[in-house]
Amino acid sequence: MSFDEWKPVLVSIGLSEDEVTPEATREEAGLDSLALMELSLVLRQRFGVVVTDEEMHEATTVAEVVELVDARRAG
Numbered sequence: 001m002s003f004d005e006w007k008p009v010l011v012s013i014g015l016s017e018d019e020v021t022p023e024a025t026r027e028e029a030g031l032d033s034l035a036l037m038e039l040s041l042v043l044r045q046r047f048g049v050v051v052t053d054e055e056m057h058e059a060t061t062v063a064e065v066v067e068l069v070d071a072r073r074a075g
């Protein structure tokens with residue numbers, strides 16, 4: 001999925017639409033530890049994608065989070 005397709009998912013967990021950009025760091029976008037846990041839950045429930053907390057914390061930008069999730073979805 002493209003970033004534009006993932007953005008509504010990120011906004012649905014409470015992130016600011018204006019701050020969720022591909023180049024934004026996790027911190028700039030508001031992806032703190034709690035938001036990452038919530039995102040992991042949403043990904044598992046909606047898409048059947050399992051991403052560990054450790055993997056989420058390794059991604060430093062929103063684009064890297066999206067790439068990680070896309071890689072998991074691709075198998």
